[in-house]
Amino acid sequence: MVVDGLTVRYDDLVAVDDVSFTAAAGEITAVLGPNGAGKTSTIEVCEGYRRASAGAVRVLGLDPASQQAQLSERMGVMLQEGGVYPSARVGETVRHYCDLYGRGADPAALVELVGLGARATAAWRRLSGGERQRLSLALALAARPDVAFLDEPTSGVDVHGRDAIRSIVTDLAKQQGCAVVLATHELDEAERIADRVVIFDGGQVIADGTLAELRSGHDEIRFRSSDDLDVLAMASAIGIVVSRVGAGEYVVDAPPHPKLMASLAGWLGEHGHPLHDVRAGAQRLEDVFRRLTGGPES
Amino acid sequence: MSRLAAQIRTEVRLVSRNGEQLLLTLGIPVLLLVFFSLVDVLPTGTDDPVDFLAPGVLALAVMSTAMVSLGIGTGFERTYHVLKRLGATPLGRGRLIAAKIVGVVVVELVQFAVLIPVAYALGWDPSSPNWFAAVAAVVLGTVAFAGLGLTLAGRLRGEINLAAQNGLYLVLLLLGGMVIPFTKLPAGLRVVARALPSGALADVLREALTGLGDRPVSSWATLACWAVAMPLLARRLFRFD
Numbered sequence: 001m002v003v004d005g006l007t008v009r010y011d012d013l014v015a016v017d018d019v020s021f022t023a024a025a026g027e028i029t030a031v032l033g034p035n036g037a038g039k040t041s042t043i044e045v046c047e048g049y050r051r052a053s054a055g056a057v058r059v060l061g062l063d064p065a066s067q068q069a070q071l072s073e074r075m076g077v078m079l080q081e082g083g084v085y086p087s088a089r090v091g092e093t094v095r096h097y098c099d100l101y102g103r104g105a106d107p108a109a110l111v112e113l114v115g116l117g118a119r120a121t122a123a124w125r126r127l128s129g130g131e132r133q134r135l136s137l138a139l140a141l142a143a144r145p146d147v148a149f150l151d152e153p154t155s156g157v158d159v160h161g162r163d164a165i166r167s168i169v170t171d172l173a174k175q176q177g178c179a180v181v182l183a184t185h186e187l188d189e190a191e192r193i194a195d196r197v198v199i200f201d202g203g204q205v206i207a208d209g210t211l212a213e214l215r216s217g218h219d220e221i222r223f224r225s226s227d228d229l230d231v232l233a234m235a236s237a238i239g240i241v242v243s244r245v246g247a248g249e250y251v252v253d254a255p256p257h258p259k260l261m262a263s264l265a266g267w268l269g270e271h272g273h274p275l276h277d278v279r280a281g282a283q284r285l286e287d288v289f290r291r292l293t294g295g296p297e298s
Numbered sequence: 299m300s301r302l303a304a305q306i307r308t309e310v311r312l313v314s315r316n317g318e319q320l321l322l323t324l325g326i327p328v329l330l331l332v333f334f335s336l337v338d339v340l341p342t343g344t345d346d347p348v349d350f351l352a353p354g355v356l357a358l359a360v361m362s363t364a365m366v367s368l369g370i371g372t373g374f375e376r377t378y379h380v381l382k383r384l385g386a387t388p389l390g391r392g393r394l395i396a397a398k399i400v401g402v403v404v405v406e407l408v409q410f411a412v413l414i415p416v417a418y419a420l421g422w423d424p425s426s427p428n429w430f431a432a433v434a435a436v437v438l439g440t441v442a443f444a445g446l447g448l449t450l451a452g453r454l455r456g457e458i459n460l461a462a463q464n465g466l467y468l469v470l471l472l473l474g475g476m477v478i479p480f481t482k483l484p485a486g487l488r489v490v491a492r493a494l495p496s497g498a499l500a501d502v503l504r505e506a507l508t509g510l511g512d513r514p515v516s517s518w519a520t521l522a523c524w525a526v527a528m529p530l531l532a533r534r535l536f537r538f539d
Contacts, residue, residue: 047386049539073388083383085375087315088308099304100387139383 001046001147001179005055008041015041017203018055023196025146028173028180030190033200034293039183042200043149046181047077060147060179073101076145076178078136080152084124090135091120097142105142114138115164129156137165141172147179148172154189166193191285201293215282218291219255224248224276225268238263256280302393309401313367322467323362323405327413330477331355335420341482344510352417352424353504354476356432357439359409361470361496364402364440369447369463372398377456381538402440424507431506435518438525439499445528446495452536470496475504480512492516495524 001023008016016038023029033039044050046059048068057064062071084093095107111120114134119127127135133156140148153169154162170193173180184190190197197214199207207214222245229250231242240254254260261280268275283291299307313319334340335348342350375381384394450462472478473487474496480488491497492513498520505511 049382049385069388069390072386075386077383077386079379079383082377082379084378085308085312085380086378087312092308092311096304096308097387099299100301100384100389102301102388143387 007054027195030194037200038203076140076148218283305397357500365443365447373451373459442524448532
């Protein structure tokens with residue numbers, strides 16, 4: 001999938017401003033960004049729901065605006081919410097979508113795959129939030145898609161359900177070669193399964209790369225200690241700025257060199273402070289995101 | 299199974315599962331027909347009330363299904379993003395509309411299969427009914443009411459659409475010559491009533507089935523105008539999301 005110079009305007013509002021990125025087959029591309037950053041408008045253009053004001057989009061080599069009919073045969077879509085008749089039952093809904101796509105997906109197997117086998121006769125309105133997400137994922141899989149747009153796929157899903165959905169999405173990309181585009185606010189999710197991350201802010205792409213690329217040059221040492229640590233004195237002693245980022249939680253913005261680690265631990269020991277939960281290395285995606293979008297790092 | 303057949307199966311299944319819509323499309327017309335045929339309190343102007351009521355209730359059945367049932371159902375499909383989700387499948391807009399039309403026709407056939415025998419059982423005895431004209435009237439009425447229902451469903455939020463469709467149903471029922479003759483309405487209101495699609499449909503059906511129409515020629519013209527105008531308006535105003 002190629003997005004090249006995409007612009008979307010709503011009257012005077014420029015929701016997406018000259019955005020370009022790609023999403024490859026066999027990879028999971030996470031699209032991140034604060035609310036109103038332009039990611040939904042971008043994805044809706046890629047799905048064929050919305051027209052671009054300028055720029056070009058090609059999905060599976062097709063123009064979503066003029067070739068949406070051909071594209072829809074090979075495209076799986078998972079909406080953030082809804083999308084199902086409230087009185088429709090799980091099994092019959094999945095069968096309905098398998099028939100609409102006509103790509104040979106087995107409805108019963110899909111229901112089992114997403115963990116709804118025991119709820120196959122339940123109506124959509126009787127499902128929990130997590131079960132609705134599982135059903136929505138099954139409808140996307142009914143397409144046996146070559147490209148899939150998944151909007152917040154684990155929203156409202158419990159821990160075990162999240163693991164199951166992430167496993168299914170990973171298989172979709174790695175085993176079936178599907179280009180998966182994952183829109184999410186769950187940075188942890190992107191960190192766990194995405195091959196590539198595209199970060200939107202203010203209608204523009206402000207970062208685009210693999211997780212390693214985005215974290216590059218932003219190593220840190222993170223640890224917990226006493227609430228009343230004198231960060232200025234410690235910084236003066238070890239020669240690196242130390243920041244308090246939470247109650248008893250501190251970050252040293254530097255690569256975890258052994259000598260630095262030793263002097264940090266030594267200073268804490270000399271001053272009678274404990275050292276817990278040491279984590280050293282690449283910055284978390286959450287902090288990369290905050291750094292890039294202007295929010296305070298945690 | 300073909301895509302169209304799959305969508306028709308779902309449309310018909312969901313309508314048959316919706317108790318409120320079954321009450322609206324079948325329960326209320328049967329109740330009105332039976333009650334006011336047996337309890338002669340309406341100023342129908344006929345010897346037997348069922349002679350006036352039967353064509354009017356058939357018109358009511360068309361309005362219930364093509365406007366209210368279709369409109370409310372479609373409105374909630376918009377609210378629940380069902381239409382948006384279907385828009386990302388290979389179903390296509392044409393097959394979706396075709397499936398909805400078939401769903402409406404199936405329900406109307408069930409309505410007529412119940413209402414007409416009930417009317418005959420109540421003593422309805424239409425003199426040389428013109429069934430061809432009646433079917434033509436039902437087709438025009440279905441198109442007009444479907445356009446009206448979808449116009450509201452395509453612009454209003456789910457709950458507001460629900461209230462608007464039910465309110466409009468009541469107004470069109472009372473002013474539409476279905477159970478109360480035009481001649482019993484105040485003069486000013488009568489002009490409005492004759493211009494309504496419900497009034498026009500009831501009048502042409504009454505003329506086709508019993509020869510008791512009020513102003514059939516102008517009613518045919520009125521109904522045809524609604525049947526052309528409302529789908530065009532729906533096409534212009536309807537939003538899938």
